Amino acid sequence: MNELLSNGSIENGEKTSEEDQLAKKLSSLSSSTTSRVIRKFIMAALGSIPWVGGFLAAAQAFREESDQLTKDTLQAQWLEEHRGKMRLLAKDINDIVNRLNSNDQEVQNRIENNAYLDLVRKAFRSWDQSDTQDKKEYIKKLIANAGATTLCPDDLIRLFIDWLDLYHEAHFIVIRQIYKHPGITRYEMWQNIHGILPREDSSEADLFRLLIGDLSTGRVIRQHRETNYQGDFIKKSRPKSNSSSKTMKSAFDDEEPYELTELGKQFVHYVFSDIVTKIEDR
Numbered sequence: 001m002n003e004l005l006s007n008g009s010i011e012n013g014e015k016t017s018e019e020d021q022l023a024k025k026l027s028s029l030s031s032s033t034t035s036r037v038i039r040k041f042i043m044a045a046l047g048s049i050p051w052v053g054g055f056l057a058a059a060q061a062f063r064e065e066s067d068q069l070t071k072d073t074l075q076a077q078w079l080e081e082h083r084g085k086m087r088l089l090a091k092d093i094n095d096i097v098n099r100l101n102s103n104d105q106e107v108q109n110r111i112e113n114n115a116y117l118d119l120v121r122k123a124f125r126s127w128d129q130s131d132t133q134d135k136k137e138y139i140k141k142l143i144a145n146a147g148a149t150t151l152c153p154d155d156l157i158r159l160f161i162d163w164l165d166l167y168h169e170a171h172f173i174v175i176r177q178i179y180k181h182p183g184i185t186r187y188e189m190w191q192n193i194h195g196i197l198p199r200e201d202s203s204e205a206d207l208f209r210l211l212i213g214d215l216s217t218g219r220v221i222r223q224h225r226e227t228n229y230q231g232d233f234i235k236k237s238r239p240k241s242n243s244s245s246k247t248m249k250s251a252f253d254d255e256e257p258y259e260l261t262e263l264g265k266q267f268v269h270y271v272f273s274d275i276v277t278k279i280e281d282r
Contacts, residue, residue, distance in 0.1 A: 187254035
C-alpha cells in the first residue's frame with residue numbers, strides 16, 4: 001500500500017495537501033474484505049486522536065479563506081505545526097498497515113475484531129502523548145505485533161501500553177541491558193551504559209536505584225531465582241555474615257544477578273521486536 005499522505009503545502013494548491021491525500025486514500029479503499037478491514041484500522045487510529053478532526057476542518061477553512069489569510073496568522077502557524085504531526089502519524093499508520101495488509105483470514109479476523117480495535121485506539125492515544133520518537137516506535141511495533149499474532153491476551157497488551165506510558169527511556173535502557181545479558185549485575189549494567197562509577201550519595205546513583213526499583217516493583221525485572229521442576233521459587237539460604245563493613249549495599253552491587261520476569265520477556269518480545277511469531281507459523 002502506498003503511503004497514506006504525502007508532503008503538502010498550506011500556502012498554495014500546487015501540491016495535494018495531507019488532508020486531501022488522506023481523504024482520497026480512504027475513499028479509494030474498495031468494498032473488498034481486506035480493504036474494509038484496513039479502513040476500520042485507519043479510522044480507529046485516527047478517531048482516537050482528538051486534534052485530527054480539528055486539523056482537517058481547520059485546513060479546509062484555511063483553503064476557503066486563503067485570499068484573506070497569510071502564512072503569518074496564528075491559524076496558519078497552528079496548521080503548519082500540526083501538519084508535521086499529521087505527516088508522522090500517517091507514516092506510522094502506513095507502516096503498521098503494510099505489516100497487517102494480509103490475505104490471511106486469521107489476521108483479518110484479528111484486525112477487524114472490536115477488542116483489537118480498542119487496543120488500536122488506546123495505543124494511538126498513547127502515541128499522541130509520547131514525548132519521544134523512540135516511544136512512538138515502541139507503540140507502533142506493539143500494535144503491529146498484537147495484530148499479527150495472539151501470543152498473549154489483550155489484557156497484557158493493554159498493560160504493556162500502560163508500561164510505555166509509565167516508564168521513561170532510561171527504564172528501557174536498563175531493560176535492554178538485562179534482555180541482552182541475562183544474569184547481569186547492577187555494576188555490569190552501569191559499566192555498559194556509563195562506565196565510570198559515581199559516588200554512592202550522588203544523584204546518578206539515586207536515579208539508578210530508582211530505575212531498578214521501579215522496574216522491580218512493576219514486575220518487569222527481578223533478581224535471579226532458582227526454581228524447582230514445578231516452577232516454584234526456591235528460598236535462598238542466607239548464611240550469617242561475619243563482615244564488619246559499616247556501609248550499606250552499593251547501588252552498583254556486583255553480586256546479585258538480574259533477569260526479566262516472564263511478563264518482562266513478553267513485553268520485550270512485543271515492543272522491541274520488529275517481527276514476532278505470526279499466527280500462521282504457530
